[in-house]
Amino acid sequence: MTSIITNVAAMTALQTLQQTNKAMEETQNKISTGYRVSEAKDNAAYWSIATGMRSDNSAMSAVYDSLGIGEATVDAAYTGLASAKDVLDEIKAKLTAGSADGVDKAKVQDEISALQQQLQTIAESSSFSGQNWLSTGSSSSLTKEIVSSLSRDSSGSLTVGSISVDITNIRLFSDDGAGTNTGILNKTIDLTQYTNTSGVAATVETTAVSFSNTDDLVTFSVKQGGAAAKTVEITDQTLLDAGLTDTTIRSNADLAAVLKQALKDADVTGIDVTIDGSDNVVFSSTDTFSLGDAAATGTTGITAGSLGLNTTAATTSTATAGAISLMDIDISLGSITAADVNNYIRVVDKALSEVTTAASTLGAIQNRVDMQKGFVSKLMDTIDKGVGTLVDADxxxxxxxxKALQTQQQLGVQALSIANTSSQAIMQLFQN
Incomplete structure (x- = not known):
């Protein structure tokens, strides 16, 4: 039926053209924005997930920045420790030179004082963004936090993780506000020396002792602190390992070398051996220890006493040499003896050991922070990729x-135009 009231063909063509125009508008919007889901109405679920993940990724970027700041802070502290170690090596060299006879100790002390001041400068300068881990006051927290992660659990709760660094044993200088210094360089170091003197004079200076037979053996035991006792053995091979030209001990120097080698072979560390002016063997250590009974066996008939070893265990005695901090070392004082200088060298050695340990600790933290930075960077990229999969337009x-919609639009316009001409055909029916 043909009607001049209702043009069904035109209405259909118009609806089709409107749908095509709407689809074109949506497609053009996707192309211009780059998103197939740019608003909640496009896909509420995907839009919600993407919005939350974008927010978390922005926070993750702040975590990455925090790791960068933490890394720089650790690097500053590590650089300070490395520089402090070099200065401590210099101080040790100066002390060694100052222990020699005829050296002007006052001039050597001037150099040491300058190095001590340099240590203070290094500690105070090793800071980043207001954080100094090497020089702390009484109000400083000893636990430092480096924000390192951000995670969301299944319930939606957000958790911020961090790398904790305890700087208690890293600080070079510290002041608890009560007059007690606990930094590596300004704390008081105990110089207590534990010695054990055999009480039996060695006779090797007057009568050489030869380990002529392979079965010649001298033994004694050493017990350090709470550890189990270790058996120390002296054989003909011990003498050769100690650097003697043959298997005969002819001097106190030979004897000291042999005893040191025997302790080394028994894996006993931290005990030194000297021979005093009365030919007594003196064992010394900074830690408590005791010696067991000495015994000798073998064809040659060597006696333990000839080596200055007691067949009845001597008790451990304690000799306190005092206590001092590295910053208080002064060899220019008139009362300073060679023994005092040696004690100062012990103080520097202990400081060097602690600085080295602190640097190792920071090195491990540097590695962890660097690894975490790499992980966070990759995680941010992964989240971006995941969000893109949800909302990005292809x-x-x-x-x-x-292109297809443009073609449909052109055809729709032509179809509507054709439908609109149908009324003109009806008018022709009424013309003569």
């Missing part, structure tokens, strides 16, 4: 769709 697909 530009190849959308451009193809746009």
């Amino acid at each position: 530009m190849t697909e959308e451009s193809t769709r746009l």
Whole structure:
């Protein structure tokens, strides 16, 4: 039926053209924004997930920045420790030179004082963004936190993780506000020396002792602190390992070398051996220890006493040499003896050991922070990729769709034009 009131063909063509125009508008919006889900109305679920993940990724970027700041702070502290170690090596060298006879100790002390001041400068300068881990006051927290992670659990709760660094044993200088210094360089170091003197004079200076037979053996035991006792053995091979030209001990120097080698072979560390002016063997250590009974066996008939070893265990005695901090070392004082200088060298050695340990600790933290930075960077990229999969438009697909819709639009316009001409055909029916 043909009607001049209702043009069904035109209405259908118009609806089709409107749908095509709407689809074109949506496609053009996707192409211009790059998103197939740019608003909640496009896909509420995907939009919600993407919005939350974008927010978390922004926070993750702040975590990455925090790791960068933490890394720089650790680097500053590590650089300070490395420089302090070099200065301590210099101080040790100066003390060694100052222990020699005829050296002007006052001039050597001037150099040491300058190095001590340099240590203070290094500690005070090793800071980043207001944080100094090497020089702390009484109000400083000894636990430092480096923000390192951000995570969200299944319930949606957000958790911020951090790397904790305890700087208690890293600080070079510290002041608890009560007059007690606990930094590596300004704390008081105990110089207590534990010695054990055999009480039996060695006779090797007057009568050489030869380990002529392979079965010649001298033994004694050493017990350090709470550890189990270790058996120390002296054989003909011990003498050769100690650097003697043959298997005969002819001097106190030979005897000291042999005893040191025997302790080394028994894996006993931290005990030194000297021979005093009365030919007594003196064992010394900074830690408590005791010696067991000495015994000798073998064809040659060597006696333990000839080596200055007691067949009845001597008790451990304690000799306190005092206590001092590295910053208080002064060899220019008139009362300073060679023994005092040696004690100062012990103080520097202990400080060097602690600085080295602190640097190792920071090195491990540097490695962890660096690894975490790499992980956070990759995680941010992964989240971006995941969000993109949810909401990004496929530009190849959308451009193809746009081309098709443009063609449909042109055809729709032509169809509407044809439908609108049908009324003109009806008018021709009424013409003569």
